Amino acid sequence: MTQNGNREITYLEAVREGLILEMRQDPEVFLLGEDIGIYGGAFGVTRGMLEEFGPERIRDTPISEAAIAGAATGAALMGMRPIMEIMFMDFLTISMNQLVNQAAKIRFMFGGKASIPMVVRAPAGSGTGAAAQHSQSLEAWFIHTPGIKVVAPATAADAKGLLISAIRDNNPVIFMEHKLLYRTKGDVAEELYAIPLGKADVKREGSDLTIVAYSIMVPRALEAAEQLAEEGINIEVVDLRTLKPLDEKTIIRSVSKTGRVLIAHEAPRTGGFGGELAAVIAGSEAFDYLDAPIRRLAGRDIPIPYNRTLERSTVPQVEDIVAAARTLAQEGR
Amino acid sequence: MTISKVVLETDTSPVTSTGLLDELPKEKLAWMLQKMCETRYFEEKAEELYIRGQVHGTMHLSIGMEAASTGAIAALRPDDLIIHHHRGHGHTIAKGADITLMIAEFLGKEPGYCRGRGGSMHIADIPGGNLGATGVVGSGIPTSVGIALALQMRKSDKVLLSFFGDGATNLGEFHESLNMASVWKLPVVFLCDNNQYGMSAAIKKVTNIDRLSTRAVSYGIPGETTDGNDILAVYQATQTAIDRARAGEGPSLVENVTYRWRGHSKSDRNLYRTQEEIDDWKTRDPIVRFKQVLVEANVMTDEEVEAVDQQAKATIDQAAEEAVSFPEPSPENMEDEVYAP
Ligand SMILES: Cc1ncc(C[n+]2csc(CCOP(=O)(O)OP(=O)(O)O)c2C)c(N)n1
Ligand SMILES: [Mg+2]
Numbered sequence: 143m144t145q146n147g148n149r150e151i152t153y154l155e156a157v158r159e160g161l162i163l164e165m166r167q168d169p170e171v172f173l174l175g176e177d178i179g180i181y182g183g184a185f186g187v188t189r190g191m192l193e194e195f196g197p198e199r200i201r202d203t204p205i206s207e208a209a210i211a212g213a214a215t216g217a218a219l220m221g222m223r224p225i226m227e228i229m230f231m232d233f234l235t236i237s238m239n240q241l242v243n244q245a246a247k248i249r250f251m252f253g254g255k256a257s258i259p260m261v262v263r264a265p266a267g268s269g270t271g272a273a274a275q276h277s278q279s280l281e282a283w284f285i286h287t288p289g290i291k292v293v294a295p296a297t298a299a300d301a302k303g304l305l306i307s308a309i310r311d312n313n314p315v316i317f318m319e320h321k322l323l324y325r326t327k328g329d330v331a332e333e334l335y336a337i338p339l340g341k342a343d344v345k346r347e348g349s350d351l352t353i354v355a356y357s358i359m360v361p362r363a364l365e366a367a368e369q370l371a372e373e374g375i376n377i378e379v380v381d382l383r384t385l386k387p388l389d390e391k392t393i394i395r396s397v398s399k400t401g402r403v404l405i406a407h408e409a410p411r412t413g414g415f416g417g418e419l420a421a422v423i424a425g426s427e428a429f430d431y432l433d434a435p436i437r438r439l440a441g442r443d444i445p446i447p448y449n450r451t452l453e454r455s456t457v458p459q460v461e462d463i464v465a466a467a468r469t470l471a472q473e474g475r
Numbered sequence: 476m477t478i479s480k481v482v483l484e485t486d487t488s489p490v491t492s493t494g495l496l497d498e499l500p501k502e503k504l505a506w507m508l509q510k511m512c513e514t515r516y517f518e519e520k521a522e523e524l525y526i527r528g529q530v531h532g533t534m535h536l537s538i539g540m541e542a543a544s545t546g547a548i549a550a551l552r553p554d555d556l557i558i559h560h561h562r563g564h565g566h567t568i569a570k571g572a573d574i575t576l577m578i579a580e581f582l583g584k585e586p587g588y589c590r591g592r593g594g595s596m597h598i599a600d601i602p603g604g605n606l607g608a609t610g611v612v613g614s615g616i617p618t619s620v621g622i623a624l625a626l627q628m629r630k631s632d633k634v635l636l637s638f639f640g641d642g643a644t645n646l647g648e649f650h651e652s653l654n655m656a657s658v659w660k661l662p663v664v665f666l667c668d669n670n671q672y673g674m675s676a677a678i679k680k681v682t683n684i685d686r687l688s689t690r691a692v693s694y695g696i697p698g699e700t701t702d703g704n705d706i707l708a709v710y711q712a713t714q715t716a717i718d719r720a721r722a723g724e725g726p727s728l729v730e731n732v733t734y735r736w737r738g739h740s741k742s743d744r745n746l747y748r749t750q751e752e753i754d755d756w757k758t759r760d761p762i763v764r765f766k767q768v769l770v771e772a773n774v775m776t777d778e779e780v781e782a783v784d785q786q787a788k789a790t791i792d793q794a795a796e797e798a799v800s801f802p803e804p805s806p807e808n809m810e811d812e813v814y815a816p
Contacts, residue, residue, distance in 0.1 A: 180747045181675035204645035204681035205612050205673050233611060236646070271532025273594045275610040444809045448594030449583035450531040455806035 148299075148331045154324040156298035157187050157263075160305035161225065163334040165195055168223065171309055172199040174210060175227030175263075184229045185265055185324055211237030211262070215245045215314075218260035223309055230276045231266040231318065245314040246289030257312045261305075266294075267320040267358055267408055268446045268453055277446035277453075279357075279409040284316045285386045285418070291339060292385040294318040296360030298328035300383055303337030311339060320358045342389035344396065348378035351402040351471050354393055354419055356382040359406040359458065366463035375471045385415060393419070394428045401433040404470050408457045411440035434474035439466045495707045496772045504774055505783055507549050507706055511541040511762050512787035514565040517574060518737075520791050521564070521581060521595065525741070529799070530581060534595040535562040539704075539736035542761035543668045545569040546709030547636055547731070550717055556604045556622060558615045559638040561596045562668070562735075563608035566638055570605045572598070575794040584801035591804040592812075606635075612673070613643035616652045616665070623661035623726075634662045634720040636713070641730075642673020644687050653728065657694040660725035664716040667728065669703065670735040675747035691728040703731030704761040707768070733761070 151159070165171045172195075173188065179202040182189030192200045203210050207228065214224040228234050234241065245258045268277035284290045291313055295301040301319070308315040345360060346367055353363040360381045367377035380396050382389065397403045403423060405416040416438040423429070423436055441457045458466075496504070518536045525534060537544065544565030548557060551570075559566040567577060572588070580587030581595050588598050599607030606622060609615045619637035626633050643649060644667060656663055667687050671678050684690070691698025697716065701708040709731050716727035734756035738745055745753070766784075769775045775783075 177674045177676065179675070181743075184674075184742060186742070202676060202680075204676065205642040206645045206647070208647050236611075236648075271530075271594065273532065273592070273597060273610065275597075442810065444813050445592075447592040447809065448532060448589075448597070449591035449804055452583075452591060452804060452806050452809065453531075456809075 146329065148329040150327045151298055151330050152324065153298045153301050153319070153326050153328070154185065154187055156302040156328070156330050157305060157319060158189070158191070159330070160302040161188070162191065162194070164306055164309050165199065167334070168309075170221070171223045171225065172201060173225050173227060174201040174203055174213060176203055176205055176210075176229050178202060178227050183227060185321065187263075187319075188227070207233050207236035208240060211240035212244070214260045214262070215240050215258055218245070218258040218314070219248065219256055221259075223259050225261040225263060225309065227263045229265070231264040231280055232275050232278045234262070234264060234280060241284075241290070241314065242287050246287045249313070250289060258314050259312045260314050261308045262314065262316045264316060264318050265321050266318045267322060268457055269322045271448060271450060271453065273448040274445035279318070279407070279441070281316070281318060281385055282409060282413055282415050285415055289314065291315040291387065292318070293339060293383065294320075294357040294385055295383060296323065296345075296355075296357055296381050298326065299330045300337060300343070300381070302330055303335050304339065304383060306334065306336040307339050310336065315339070318357060322358055323361075326361065337383070339384045340387040340389055341383065342392040343381045343383055344378060344392065345381045346377065346379040348376040348400065350376040350400055351404065351467055352378045352380055352396045352400045353404045353406055353463065353467065354380045354382065355406045356385060358408055362458065362460045362463055363406055365460045366467060369460075369464050370467055370471075373468070375468065377467060388422070390422055390426065393423060394426045397423055397428040398431045401431050402470055402473070403432075404437045404439060404463070404467050406439045406458055406463060408441050410443045411438060412443050414440050416440050434470055437466060437470050439463060493707075495711060496768070496774060501774055503549070504769060505779070507545055508762075508765055508769065508780065508783050509787055510545045510549075510569045511706065511765065512784045513574065513790060514541045514544065514568045515762060516788045516791040517564055517568060517577070520578070520795050522737075524582070524795070530595075531583065532594050533740045534581070535740050536737040537562045537565045537735065539756060539760070540668060540670055540733045541565055542706035542709055542765065543703040543731040543733045544638070546706040547638070547666050547713040547729070549706075550710050550714040551634070551636060554604065555633050556606055556635045557638065558606040558619055558622060558635065559608050560612070560615055560640060560643070561608060561610045562640065563598060563638070564595070567598050567600065567605055567608070570600065571603055572600045572605065574790060575797050578794050578798035579801050582798055582801070583803070584798060585804040586801045613639055613646035613648045615639060616643065616646075617648045619663050619665070620652050620655050620661065623656060623663035624659065626662050627659070632721055634664065634717050636664050636666055638666045638668055640673060641667060641669040641671060641678040641687060642676060642681070644690065645681060653690070653694045653696070653726065656726040657696045660723060662720040662723070663726045664713060664720055665726060665728045666713065667730040669730050669732045671732070672735065672739070672748070674739045674743075677747070686730060688728055688730040696725060697727040698730070699727065700730045700732060703733035704759050704764060706761060706765050734759070
């Protein structure tokens with residue numbers, strides 16, 4: 143038990159708890175995906191759930207990503223609340239037609255007469271030595287598709303609360319789970335609670351510089367902020383939590399306060415979400431408060447390599463954030 | 476003497492590979508044994524390196540499946556091509572890869588086959604006719620169509636072996652590709668390494684047919700199921716399919732039924748199958764079996780067979796020793812490698 147009466151559990155356990163609690167109270171919620179039953183999922187998220195909910199609701203599928211996404215889309219069209227697990231976010235490329243041309247379009251294209259309340263749980267990101275086809279962060283593709291929401295929690299507590307909202311949302315939601323976050327621990331309340339989609343969270347207050355981050359970049363930004371605090375640089379960390387719809391207000395408020403902003407994400411820089419964030423800030427009233435150019439720290443424009451050193455060099459690490467923030471804090475002075 | 480014990484409950488076709496022992500030169504048979512043994516020792520070494528913490532990443536071992544990879548590739552001409560999948564060490568070795576460079580890749584070293592960018596799951600040896608392993612299940616199958624199309628359009632007499640697992644046959648790409656290859660009569664043999672599971676999914680639970688080779692019917696191409704632990708049966712079925720492909724008559728589907736002894740990958744707790752089942756399949760070790768066949772048919776003596784085995788072990792040990800000391804790649808300038816000039 144921690145001070146506020148919560149327990150420390152891992153991000154992975156928090157996702158599982160969110161799934162279990164919502165499934166207990168809504169019989170329309172079910173899971174489908176590869177090896178989610180007896181195997182417990184490739185990362186172990188659904189471990190033990192088959193025993194409680196049975197093979198009808200913890201539904202193992204053949205290796206058929208297009209049909210998995212289609213099955214989820216169709217069941218959602220019928221009003222059920224399917225949650226599909228894709229084993230690695232990279233394989234959503236196979237599901238793309240169902241997600242982008244069906245799930246995302248149905249509501250609008252049919253004149254608002256139908257909706258697709260489904261969740262796509264997608265383990266994303268690099269750092270596990272899984273190389274180019276098992277390490278990608280493909281959020282920008284989905285953010286670029288009207289009709290789809292995108293959520294990318296950074297902490298255990300957020301993972302649980304945002305997942306509940308994602309399940310209850312009446313739209314297709316891509317729920318990105320970073321593989322390196324699965325083992326991280328945090329305070330999580332035992333009961334069922336929802337954190338609304340579309341609300342960013344200021345994870346650390348500061349006055350000198352804002353880091354806008356999501357997913358794995360949040361703990362890295364927080365660690366960088368700790369280190370820079372010792373140098374007298376006071377950093378505010380805004381965790382977006384939901385990428386679409388975007389909480390522009392919280393970003394603009396923070397940047398207006400600090401006058402400096404560093405945007406950090408793991409996905410490749412070119413065409414990445416950072417460009418959109420920069421444009422949002424530049425086009426807002428925060429522009430008047432900027433003391434330095436908007437800076438972006440992102441993944442290199444290369445596929446993720448296998449070798450550990452190469453892999454590490456591909457995405458921003460704590461030391462990269464420290465260096466970039468330190469430089470930015472001096473800029474324009 | 477019957478070489479091929481029928482291992483499939485549903486198997487009705489007698490395997491007639493005994494003739495091959497007379498047909499194939501002794502050197503070829505010894506080479507087949509050598510490649511199987513090298514594959515086995517390679518994977519045991521990979522496991523050892525992994526356990527010692529020298530490998531960052533995952534790996535998929537094909538221990539127990541050596542007859543399926545070696546037997547099929549043995550039927551190729553050296554200038555023919557293969558494309559394969561995540562469980563691909565055996566195919567790579569049988570296609571003639573330099574084992575030191577394979578281990579170097581596994582260890583992420585600069586001199587490795589993919590300069591440390593690919594790892595265990597993505598070994599390719601393009602000059603050697605190994606067009607690479609894909610980690611996205613089934614995604615080599617459509618690529619095969621294009622490779623075979625290029626062979627056909629350029630009037631080459633080479634053929635392509637396209638390997639994939641049982642689980643891969645449930646992807647839409649499988650269907651689209653076999654149909655297209657059939658319609659265009661492409662020089663490709665589709666080889667299903669059916670180890671009976673796709674991760675935890677028993678193929679019997681995720682398909683409603685007994686034999687995956689019957690899927691060939693829907694494409695109007697021949698389909699054959701073999702005892703995939705009998706290297707001569709695999710050789711023979713593949714040879715027939717290769718002959719057809721080379722003659723311009725189009726693709727075939729060959730399913731080699733075998734078994735994976737190890738877990739799917741490092742995350743596997745083997746909860747979906749029994750220890751008895753695993754132990755039972757271990758008694759059908761394709762290497763032990765082939766050694767017996769060779770000795771019983773007086774092709775090789777016990778001593779000769781063991782000499783091949785020990786030489787394979789030495790090859791792997793030496794390769795590993797060398798590869799460990801290779802230099803690491805540099806993280807600089809990788810941007811320059813993304814696009815061809
Ligand atoms: C499209 C896709 N889906 C899922 C996975 C995860 N995965 C890797 S191997 C595997 C099982 C593949 O089974 P099979 O084709 O029979 O090959 P095997 O592993 O048995 O050799 C799965 C599900 C993947 N790599 N690609
Ligand atoms: Mg298999």
